[in-house]
Amino acid sequence: MTIWVNEQIDPSGMIYACIACCDESQAKDCHDSFQKNLNEIQKASGWIARLRIVESWDDVPVNALKLN
Numbered sequence: 001m002t003i004w005v006n007e008q009i010d011p012s013g014m015i016y017a018c019i020a021c022c023d024e025s026q027a028k029d030c031h032d033s034f035q036k037n038l039n040e041i042q043k044a045s046g047w048i049a050r051l052r053i054v055e056s057w058d059d060v061p062v063n064a065l066k067l068n
Contacts, residue, residue, distance in 0.1 A: 011046030018064035
């Protein structure tokens, strides 16, 4: 199983927002949205939007919104 995990991470490494799903298209749309929602000041201070793949729901952060 492939699970796509979208994370918005602050400069200290804390996950600010996280959405996980099994649909690649939906995951990429979400990642684009996360990227667009970061303003230039956030980007300059180290905020990032990250899209990663995991193979188990056990590898998804517990605070994630999980979409099937």
